[in-house]
Amino acid sequence: MPAVEITNLCKTFKDFFGRRRVTALDGLSLAVQSGEVYGLLGPNGSGKTTTFKIALGLIRPDSGQVTIQGHKPGSLAARKQTGYLAEESTLLPFLSARESLRLQGALAGLSRAQSKRRTDELLEKVGLNQAADRRVQGFSKGMQRRLGIAGVLIGDPQVLILDEPTSGLDPLGAVEMKQLIAELRQQGKSVLISSHLLGELENVCDRVAFLNQGKLINEGTLEDLLREKETHELRLSPADPEAIRALEALARQRGLTVISSKAPMRSLEAFYLSVLGKDKPKP
Numbered sequence: 001m002p003a004v005e006i007t008n009l010c011k012t013f014k015d016f017f018g019r020r021r022v023t024a025l026d027g028l029s030l031a032v033q034s035g036e037v038y039g040l041l042g043p044n045g046s047g048k049t050t051t052f053k054i055a056l057g058l059i060r061p062d063s064g065q066v067t068i069q070g071h072k073p074g075s076l077a078a079r080k081q082t083g084y085l086a087e088e089s090t091l092l093p094f095l096s097a098r099e100s101l102r103l104q105g106a107l108a109g110l111s112r113a114q115s116k117r118r119t120d121e122l123l124e125k126v127g128l129n130q131a132a133d134r135r136v137q138g139f140s141k142g143m144q145r146r147l148g149i150a151g152v153l154i155g156d157p158q159v160l161i162l163d164e165p166t167s168g169l170d171p172l173g174a175v176e177m178k179q180l181i182a183e184l185r186q187q188g189k190s191v192l193i194s195s196h197l198l199g200e201l202e203n204v205c206d207r208v209a210f211l212n213q214g215k216l217i218n219e220g221t222l223e224d225l226l227r228e229k230e231t232h233e234l235r236l237s238p239a240d241p242e243a244i245r246a247l248e249a250l251a252r253q254r255g256l257t258v259i260s261s262k263a264p265m266r267s268l269e270a271f272y273l274s275v276l277g278k279d280k281p282k283p
């Protein structure tokens with residue numbers, strides 16, 4: 001049974017007078033398998049948030065259906081198994097980070113002791129230990145995002161629906177979020193994530209889908225979609241110029257085209273992390 005199954009979903013928003021205004025979803029079908037990280041990519045207004053809101057039972061589709069672990073959106077069974085990170089912060093501004101998490105723990109049905117333990121664990125995990133007793137209203141956007149994700153995880157839900165989880169995070173925060181998602185995958189959770197920043201979902205998702213104007217236009221594993229099967233890249237160390245020239249000559253002799261042969265560049269992200277001394281995995 002898929003963790004999230006979306007079948008032929010259609011949604012049109014109407015204006016105040018009931019006139020049809022915007023087609024947000026136009027026959028969308030997709031399935032997130034159990035234990036899979038699935039990325040929904042698409043430009044602004046393509047229907048990602050609308051899909052999520054329908055999956056949570058917050059709005060109703062015109063037609064089509066969604067199930068979460070086989071349950072109807074919004075049902076008690078579905079709600080118990082789902083953690084949702086909304087696009088905009090839904091945190092109460094006058095609570096501290098710690099109070100906010102304790103409250104969410106209580107709402108997720110944890111005992112006081114469990115909620116306290118999970119709160120301490122998660123504050124550490126999302127790097128908010130230092131700010132635990134500060135009020136949320138003074139938090140930066142990235143800090144709110146970190147607290148948001150901690151709140152989503154507090155009840156240990158099986159299915160996670162994360163709307164733009166890296167928005168507002170600095171590059172280090174974004175990397176940490178990706179590590180967190182990788183950890184969730186290892187724990188066997190099912191994750192549905194949206195983003196309009198393509199790089200964000202690379203290396204994190206098992207599969208991605210491209211949404212445009214409420215329609216799915218492409219779907220597949222990153223391997224299927226991105227691997228260039230007609231070319232080959234070879235990296236050598238050390239960069240011995242003579243050996244490289246000889247290899248290039250051999251390739252030409254064999255009738256191959258040498259498309260590129262140069263020292264590889266690090267990504268700006270990798271460079272940024274090395275400047276901060278964060279590029280080595282934790283011991």
Ligand SMILES: Nc1ncnc2c1ncn2[C@@H]1O[C@H](COP(=O)(O)OP(=O)(O)OP(=O)(O)O)[C@@H](O)[C@H]1O
Nearest residue numbers: 013022024042043044045046047048049050051196
């Ligand atoms: N409550 C609403 N009333 C009217 N139109 C809406 C409403 N919610 C969404 N829409 C419209 O539906 C379309 C899809 O919006 P949606 O928020 O799902 O896009 P999105 O893919 O999440 O975009 P973004 O990347 O900007 O978050 C847009 O044209 C939007 O204006």
Ligand SMILES: [Mg+2]
Nearest residue numbers: 048049050087
């Ligand atoms: Mg959105």
